[in-house]
Amino acid sequence: MIICADGLASIREAISTAFPNTEYQRCIVHQDRNTLKYVADKDRKEFSKDLKTIYNATNEEQGRKNRDYVTEKWSTKYPNAMKRWERDWDVITPIFKFSADVRKVIYTKKAIESLNATYRKLNRQRSVFSSSQALLKALYL
Structure with missing residues (x-):
């Protein structure tokens, strides 16, 4: 690894x-x-x-x-x-x-930085997700 x-x-x-x-x-x-x-x-x-x-x-x-x-x-x-x-x-x-x-x-490490930036943006908009699956959908859709 x-x-x-x-x-x-x-x-x-x-x-x-x-x-x-x-x-x-x-x-x-x-x-x-x-x-x-x-x-x-x-x-x-x-x-x-x-x-x-x-x-x-x-x-x-x-x-x-x-x-x-x-x-x-x-x-x-x-x-x-x-x-x-x-x-x-x-x-x-x-x-x-x-x-x-x-x-x-x-x-x-740009890919992970991009993912983290997307997560921060989503988290500012909505700090609670109904499930981990909902978070993953929000990140990747």
């Missing part, structure tokens, strides 16, 4: 305690966003394109080479931008164990 999550403090330990033998994958979308905070607006498009070469690499070795290239290319202009990629590499790399089709699903 694999769980894609943010880099919240102690999340990795909580996952390994609750679900032993589960792979923890850092959410790449959040990793990107956190990186781009350090980059000026005028450079974000090019920088973002370079970041994609890291997690779209065919394997971990190529991903590491691409990460090192991006770090070298941008380090003089944005010295702090790539520090998290180096520090968190071990929780970014599980993505390379999977096929391209699976990667598209696990590189972000």
Whole structure:
């Protein structure tokens, strides 16, 4: 099993305690966003394109080479931008164990965030559901 999550403090330990033998994958979308905070607006498009070469690499070795290239290319202009990629590499790399089709699903936690947003919206409109089945119908219809 694999769980894609943010880099919240102690999340990795909580996952390994609750679900032993589960792979923890850092959410790449959040990793990107956190990186781009350090980059000026005028450079974000090019920088973002370079970041994609890291997690779209065919394997971990190529991903590491691409990460090192991006770090070298941008380090003089944005010295702090790539520090998290180096520090968190071990929780970014599980993505390379999977096929391209699976990667598209696990590189972000957007699906669950979308479901949670829908639930919050429904809950604001109606805080009580007659049954769990009624809640599921409201969520998925």
